[in-house]
Amino acid sequence: MGRPFLYALAGALVLGARNALAGDGHLTGATTWLALATLLAAAKIGGEVATRVGQPAVLGELSAGILLGNLDAVGVRFFAPIAHSPEVHFAAELGVILLLFQVGLESSLAEMRRVVGTAGLVAMVGVFLPMALGVGASRLFLPAEAWSVHLFVGATLAATSVGITARVLKDLGAEKRSEARIILGAAVLDDVLGLVVLAVVAAIGVRGQMPPVGKVASIFGLASAFLVGAIAVGYFAVRGIYRSTAKFRTAGVLSVALALLFSGVAAAAGLAPIVGAFAAGLLLDEVSIRSHGSDGLQRLEAYVSPLVGLLAPIFFVRTGMSVHVAGISGRGLLLAVVLFAVAVAGKIAAGFVVGRRPSPDAEAPPDRLLIGLGMVPRGEVGLIFASTGAAIVTPKGPLLADDLTIALVLAVMATTVVVPPLLAARLRLLEGRNGASDRLP
Amino acid sequence: MGRPFLYALAGALVLGARNALAGDGHLTGATTWLALATLLAAAKIGGEVATRVGQPAVLGELSAGILLGNLDAVGVRFFAPIAHSPEVHFAAELGVILLLFQVGLESSLAEMRRVVGTAGLVAMVGVFLPMALGVGASRLFLPAEAWSVHLFVGATLAATSVGITARVLKDLGAEKRSEARIILGAAVLDDVLGLVVLAVVAAIGVRGQMPPVGKVASIFGLASAFLVGAIAVGYFAVRGIYRSTAKFRTAGVLSVALALLFSGVAAAAGLAPIVGAFAAGLLLDEVSIRSHGSDGLQRLEAYVSPLVGLLAPIFFVRTGMSVHVAGISGRGLLLAVVLFAVAVAGKIAAGFVVGRRPSPDAEAPPDRLLIGLGMVPRGEVGLIFASTGAAIVTPKGPLLADDLTIALVLAVMATTVVVPPLLAARLRLLEGRNGASDRLP
Numbered sequence: 001m002g003r004p005f006l007y008a009l010a011g012a013l014v015l016g017a018r019n020a021l022a023g024d025g026h027l028t029g030a031t032t033w034l035a036l037a038t039l040l041a042a043a044k045i046g047g048e049v050a051t052r053v054g055q056p057a058v059l060g061e062l063s064a065g066i067l068l069g070n071l072d073a074v075g076v077r078f079f080a081p082i083a084h085s086p087e088v089h090f091a092a093e094l095g096v097i098l099l100l101f102q103v104g105l106e107s108s109l110a111e112m113r114r115v116v117g118t119a120g121l122v123a124m125v126g127v128f129l130p131m132a133l134g135v136g137a138s139r140l141f142l143p144a145e146a147w148s149v150h151l152f153v154g155a156t157l158a159a160t161s162v163g164i165t166a167r168v169l170k171d172l173g174a175e176k177r178s179e180a181r182i183i184l185g186a187a188v189l190d191d192v193l194g195l196v197v198l199a200v201v202a203a204i205g206v207r208g209q210m211p212p213v214g215k216v217a218s219i220f221g222l223a224s225a226f227l228v229g230a231i232a233v234g235y236f237a238v239r240g241i242y243r244s245t246a247k248f249r250t251a252g253v254l255s256v257a258l259a260l261l262f263s264g265v266a267a268a269a270g271l272a273p274i275v276g277a278f279a280a281g282l283l284l285d286e287v288s289i290r291s292h293g294s295d296g297l298q299r300l301e302a303y304v305s306p307l308v309g310l311l312a313p314i315f316f317v318r319t320g321m322s323v324h325v326a327g328i329s330g331r332g333l334l335l336a337v338v339l340f341a342v343a344v345a346g347k348i349a350a351g352f353v354v355g356r357r358p359s360p361d362a363e364a365p366p367d368r369l370l371i372g373l374g375m376v377p378r379g380e381v382g383l384i385f386a387s388t389g390a391a392i393v394t395p396k397g398p399l400l401a402d403d404l405t406i407a408l409v410l411a412v413m414a415t416t417v418v419v420p421p422l423l424a425a426r427l428r429l430l431e432g433r434n435g436a437s438d439r440l441p
Numbered sequence: 442m443g444r445p446f447l448y449a450l451a452g453a454l455v456l457g458a459r460n461a462l463a464g465d466g467h468l469t470g471a472t473t474w475l476a477l478a479t480l481l482a483a484a485k486i487g488g489e490v491a492t493r494v495g496q497p498a499v500l501g502e503l504s505a506g507i508l509l510g511n512l513d514a515v516g517v518r519f520f521a522p523i524a525h526s527p528e529v530h531f532a533a534e535l536g537v538i539l540l541l542f543q544v545g546l547e548s549s550l551a552e553m554r555r556v557v558g559t560a561g562l563v564a565m566v567g568v569f570l571p572m573a574l575g576v577g578a579s580r581l582f583l584p585a586e587a588w589s590v591h592l593f594v595g596a597t598l599a600a601t602s603v604g605i606t607a608r609v610l611k612d613l614g615a616e617k618r619s620e621a622r623i624i625l626g627a628a629v630l631d632d633v634l635g636l637v638v639l640a641v642v643a644a645i646g647v648r649g650q651m652p653p654v655g656k657v658a659s660i661f662g663l664a665s666a667f668l669v670g671a672i673a674v675g676y677f678a679v680r681g682i683y684r685s686t687a688k689f690r691t692a693g694v695l696s697v698a699l700a701l702l703f704s705g706v707a708a709a710a711g712l713a714p715i716v717g718a719f720a721a722g723l724l725l726d727e728v729s730i731r732s733h734g735s736d737g738l739q740r741l742e743a744y745v746s747p748l749v750g751l752l753a754p755i756f757f758v759r760t761g762m763s764v765h766v767a768g769i770s771g772r773g774l775l776l777a778v779v780l781f782a783v784a785v786a787g788k789i790a791a792g793f794v795v796g797r798r799p800s801p802d803a804e805a806p807p808d809r810l811l812i813g814l815g816m817v818p819r820g821e822v823g824l825i826f827a828s829t830g831a832a833i834v835t836p837k838g839p840l841l842a843d844d845l846t847i848a849l850v851l852a853v854m855a856t857t858v859v860v861p862p863l864l865a866a867r868l869r870l871l872e873g874r875n876g877a878s879d880r881l882p
Binding site for chain 1: 470471472473474475476477478481482484485527528531532534535538693694695697698699701702704705706708709714717744745747748750751754
């Protein structure tokens with residue numbers, strides 16, 4: 001299997017190296033296409049290997065990214081600039097937006113409404129417990145640092161990145177489970193809470209004091225207004241769009257335009273774009289099921305699937321490439337391990353606030369460990385928190401010292417990489433119990 | 442139909458205006474998604490309108506782009522920065538690469554081999570005749586300008602952009618005609634010739650004299666080596682890749698990776714990336730037909746189709762947005778009209794070098810006017826030539842004066858916009874003759 005790919009990789013390497021090494025940090029035309037070709041080939045090799053050893057494909061994509069991202073340690077400098085190029089960044093973002101749109105299409109607003117209470121509880125506990133544990137760990141290990149630093153460390157551990165979990169659940173055919181809906185709902189609410197937390201701790205970091213209550217309220221209000229408003233207004237507008245476009249040959253393009261519109265509105269409200277894409281998927285699902293039966297929806301999902309298949313792996317390879325294993329001190333590594341441990345513990349504990357009673361439509365009660373595990377990945381949201389903190393400069397220097405930033409990034413990435421195999425193992429156990437083990441590879 | 446879209450457009454406008462107007466020239470996260478959503482919606486509205494009045498969808502996409510690109514004349518400044526953002530540029534380029542890959546998949550190496558002689562003749566005449574006419578027109582209308590300027594004007598008219606023609610032929614279901622193969626083959630060879638011409642006239646413009654023969658030969662050699670080498674080496678490597686990946690669930694992603702690899706190699710050799718993508722499509726087609734029957738190919742085409750449907754319209758809307766109708770003088774407009782006329786005449790004449798005899802496999806002789814019309818669009822290739830000339834600074838100032846540059850750009854864009862309806866009309870006539878008029882809208 002590997003030989004032709006190695007040709008392709010070697011070709012990209014030799015031809016691209018000349019341009020990439022020019023050192024202006026921007027990819028040239030040729031390098032952009034070679035870089036994308038390399039990332040796609042690496043993603044597929046990684047995914048194929050992971051699948052063959054019984055793991056979700058996304059773990060292979062992340063691992064391929066980690067490998068490529070650390071090749072500069074052995075002198076191969078072609079890949080480092082790829083991860084930072086605006087073109088690859090854009091393709092990756094578009095990929096994860098389309099992934100969450102697809103996940104939204106497969107869920108429905110009605111299903112989400114049923115779990116909103118449970119999801120809200122999971123989100124609240126999942127934000128504030130890891131934050132409290134993170135603040136405690138930071139205070140214990142870094143007693144000389146200011147409170148603003150401890151708060152930032154805690155806030156970084158509060159984030160949730162739903163992309164990884166959504167991919168794992170899809171990879172393993174488990175996206176219709178009741179736990180999947182609870183995880184998705186909690187992750188969306190987490191994003192609103194996380195935004196408020198980030199605004200507060202960033203203001204404390206910059207000014208050394210709490211921001212005005214009015215400002216915090218307006219951030220919270222804008223984000224909540226997006227969620228409620230987009231869904232409410234969209235419910236009617238989308239119905240109109242879908243009705244008027246369902247007869248077009250290319251209704252799929254318009255549905256993607258809608259996903260991008262919602263992503264843009266979400267980003268303008270300060271939320272992650274993927275929250276908007278997920279909401280768009282929920283709405284389209286609802287409308288198409290009601291007015292056109294399941295046929296239109298199936299066509300739409302079939303349309304979006306190749307787009308996700310091409311672009312989402314770029315996101316996961318690029319995420320893997322941001323894990324730099326070199327350059328951490330012993331003390332930093334210890335801190336990373338501790339932060340990782342409390343990050344995992346805090347989110348798993350959040351899963352256990354879910355009641356043991358089965359929901360009215362589900363046969364079995366939701367698995368609380370599965371929900372907790374699904375909330376563990378911090379992914380790119382955690383990285384945004386950490387890099388926001390590293391970018392804040394106080395009179396005494398940067399808010400987060402280099403060593404602490406690397407420890408935070410490592411802890412965040414560890415939460416991201418460790419989840420796919422754990423989720424797969426847990427699902428295998430659960431499905432085995434229910435006699436449906438043949439669905440898993 | 443239009444109302445929900447207008448909502449979407451208005452939303453994008455209001456929300457995006459704040460950020461886009463910040464004036465730093467780079468799109469923010471939110472604006473990127475809103476911009477893409479707007480371009481996609483505009484493309485689909487335009488395409489739908491064009492289809493309903495019996496025109497190819499691509500004409501509607503170009504027209505929507507022209508509309509958006511000139512809205513700043515009436516004070517709407519949201520759209521101008523979109524066309525220049527690196528993200529939209531990247532999405533557009535990826536779209537046209539995938540389009541030519543798809544076109545390549547639908548052609549085969551064997552079919553192309555049969556037309557290579559005819560295509561070579563069309564390409565040669567189609568490069569040198571418009572160039573001679575362009576030099577003559579430039580010398581007649583701008584007697585005070587240097588020879589280097591006349592040569593540059595001529596070279597700009599020598600370019601061919603196959604994207605428009607490929608889309609029109611696909612839109613109208615005529616991509617299997619023998620003329621389509623001749624046009625595609627000639628356009629690929631044009632790209633090699635055009636590259637050499639550009640190198641020569643740019644060197645004359647910069648240094649005022651011919652470049653060393655060795656340099657010209659090496660540019661020609663590298664480009665030719667890509668075409669011959671990539672196809673020869675690829676023939677065997679691709680066979681291996683296809684065989685080893687056909688059993689994967691996601692062979693489609695690898696085929697796109699291959700298209701991007703070939704695009705990157707083509708760009709590194711100085712050719713347009715789409716030439717590489719087309720070659721990759723030709724190779725995959727050949728291999729899959731031989732070793733897997735037509736099933737694998739049909740699956741591959743079905744996989745690529747949604748990708749092209751989403752991204753290619755971004756390319757055409759963006760192309761339309763680069764037509765700025767304001768800001769030209771009367772003299773410049775006259776020059777633009779003359780350049781447009783010789784540009785059209787030169788390429789149509791090139792079509793008439795094709796013999797009247799039918800090819801062994803075709804029922805009717807190829808239509809020479811159709812071939813000539815298909816070669817007329819200069820599109821983005823012509824724009825690259827014009828902007829290269831405008832960027833050259835001589836001791837007496839820029840090589841191409843502002844007025845001349847605008848005239849060249851207008852002439853180039855006119856060749857691009859005028860072709861879709863003319864091709865559609867010609868095809869309708871031809872298909873009507875053959876009793877297959879029901880295929881056209």
